[in-house]
Amino acid sequence: MxxxxxxxxxxxxxxxxxxxxxxxxxxxxxxxxxxxxxxxxxxxxxxxxxxxxxxxxxxxxxxxxxxxxxxLNQHKLQLPQMPQMGLMKDGAEPDELISSVYANMGRHDLTLFSIGVPSGKLLPLAKLKKEILMATRELNGGGAEYESLQGNLKLRRMIAVRSMAWGGTLTAEDVITTNGCMHALSLCLMALTKPGDTIALESPCYPGILQLVLSLGLKVIELTCDPILGIDTHSLERLLPQIDACLLVPNFNTPLGYCMPDKNKMEVVRLLAKYKVPLIEDDTYGDIYFGRERPKCCKTFDEEGNVLWCGSVSKTLAPGYRVGWVAAGKYKDQILRLKLIHALSSTALIHEAVGNFLKTGRYDHHLHQLRKTLMENYQRYANVIAEFFPEGTRISRPQGGLALWVELPKSIDTIKLYNYGLKMNMSIAPGRMFTLQNQFQNCMRLCLGLPWTDELRFALVQLGNLAKMMLQVEQSDMTTQINEF
Incomplete structure (x- = not known):
């Protein structure tokens, strides 16, 4: 054996x-x-x-x-069911819903279960302010000048050094800085595809990625995902002749939170190289693992430069700083040309500050506490869900990241739950946001990146009771019930 x-x-x-x-x-x-x-x-x-x-x-x-x-009570809760996916034909983008949910960003009167970033209360904001002040002293012109097209050298060096944690062998010359990970993904997609091409994505998928690929005129194949293992490599191979590019989040995909096993990552890299299909790897969540070790990336197994590895600190350190990067392999020159056109330069001051924060070791100290908090929150959320949510509720078992995927009984429409929840000062992310297909209507994503307090627990209990109420009363009576709740 x-x-x-x-x-x-x-x-x-x-x-x-x-x-x-x-x-x-x-x-x-x-x-x-x-x-x-x-x-x-x-x-x-x-x-x-x-x-x-x-x-x-x-x-x-x-x-x-x-x-x-x-x-943990989550072991009483079964895993979510994952339906089959296929090529998107009808352009059924949940645009209005996505706009409504993300319009709540920055609202302090709501409990924002819906926005997948860590709360500012979990971030080292005072230390970051000091780094910015230091960067103004160290940079030529106090950070007011353009930096090189490839990006801040200190930041690129630190990203390369940190790649050793996942088996990478990057150098500073391999890395291009960007204004957040979505900027990196956008540059990669523009470099690799043209309108009418087909891209494969995991499903459920982060709404921002869905909106991005549709804005570029791309067709989408949604890949069925196991809630623990991620995509099935055999299914991927059958679809590869139809695919022009692939965009995956193998480490702690949002909203399911799974970590693709190394052998699967290796097989994905091999298959895509065989069919000459480039892989864009979004590794934004790779540093927030719940286990003992930082997981490897698909890029770890890339020997042909076919994997474009993207990352950022938006989900770990400072969402508003918009610090991202890409190690684009053999596509580096194409990405640089596009960055010249679309951005010219990243924000030198902020990138210098983040580069120094990584260099001093403060980032790893912060990550240790953040990972602990997120894992504890997952356990607490699961306990409340097991006790107060409707019978038959299922949840994911994230191995890292910021998201918990909750599947409610079939008759509960989470778009309606979202609207009712707003009246009770809470916001969720309905499952329909995470797909271009007619599915996941009874699912939702909850953000784990909130400080655990009595108020947060009460909001989660209210959400569960609200879901129970939706099973018990007719739609026509719901408004009255909410007002009396």
Whole structure:
């Protein structure tokens, strides 16, 4: 039995015992050394078992004490169901809905479950202000001058250094800075496609990506996703003759939060290289993992320069700073030409400040606390959902990122739930935003990046009670019920 297969079997055996209640909440598990001895495996293989369980939030570790079973109610909740997807033919973009939801950005009178960024209360804002002041002293002209077309050198060097964490071998010369990750994705799509081409996306998919590809006149194939493993590589291979480019979020895709296994990433890279289909990889969420290790990227396995690896700090450090980048492989010159036309220069002051923040190690310190907070929030959300949401509710099991995908009973329309929720000062992201097909009407995405408070818990309980109410009363009575709630 191969080591890779063996650790998965052992992890699944322990997971089954947790799901079945054989192993109880907060019960101590065998040590890494004991597991190694009992099963005749190496210490490294034994550690991989616990890393896999930790990534699924089934266990947690205590320094000097070992691993324990998580006291989580989400194990009572089944995973979401993923319907089949196909080529988008009717241009059914949920434009009005998306505009309505994102119009709520910046509103402090709402509990914003709908906006997928960390709250400013979870960010090191005071330290970032100091970095900006320092950057004005260090840059020529105080940061008022244009920087080079390729971007701030300090930032590019730090992105290259950090690529070693996921097995990358980037240099500063491989990296081009952009004004956020969406700018990077836009440049990549413009470089690789023309109107009428077909692009493959994961589904459900981030609404901004859907709007971007349609604005460029592209056709879309939505790829069915397993809520734990992501896209099926066999299905992808069957579709590749129809595809001109592929855009994936393999690490903690929003809204499902899965992390594509390394062997699947490797196979995706191999298949796309074989069919000469470029891969745009959005790795915005790669640094906010719930396990012990930063996951590898598709770019890790790229030997032909066919993967355009994109990232940013918008979901981890400063959404409003608009700091992003792309390592475009063999398409670098095309991306630079487009940046010259569409941006010319990034914001030197901000990019210098972020580059220095990464260099000093403050970023990693911040990430450690942010990951801990997001994972704890996932556990708390799951507990409230298990207790207060309608029977039959399903949730994703994110292995990182900022999103929780919630599937309610079929009869609940989350667009209506969104409208009713606004009257109670909360905003959700209805599932219909995340697809161009007629599906996900009973689903929603909730943002985990909010500080956990009694007020937040109460809002989540209200949301669950509201969903229950929608099952019990007719539409004509709903307004009256809401007012009395």
């Amino acid at each position: 191969g080591k890779d297969f063996l650790y998965r079997v052992l992890a699944q055996n322990i997971a089954d015992k947790i799901y079945n209640g054989v192993l109880k909440a907060n019960e101590r598990l065998p040590s890494v050394r004991m597991l190694s001895k009992e099963h005749g495996i190496s210490m490294n293989t034994a550690k991989r078992v616990f890393v896999a369980l930790e990534a699924l939030s089934l266990v947690y570790s205590k320094p000097q004490s070992g691993y324990f079973v998580n006291a």
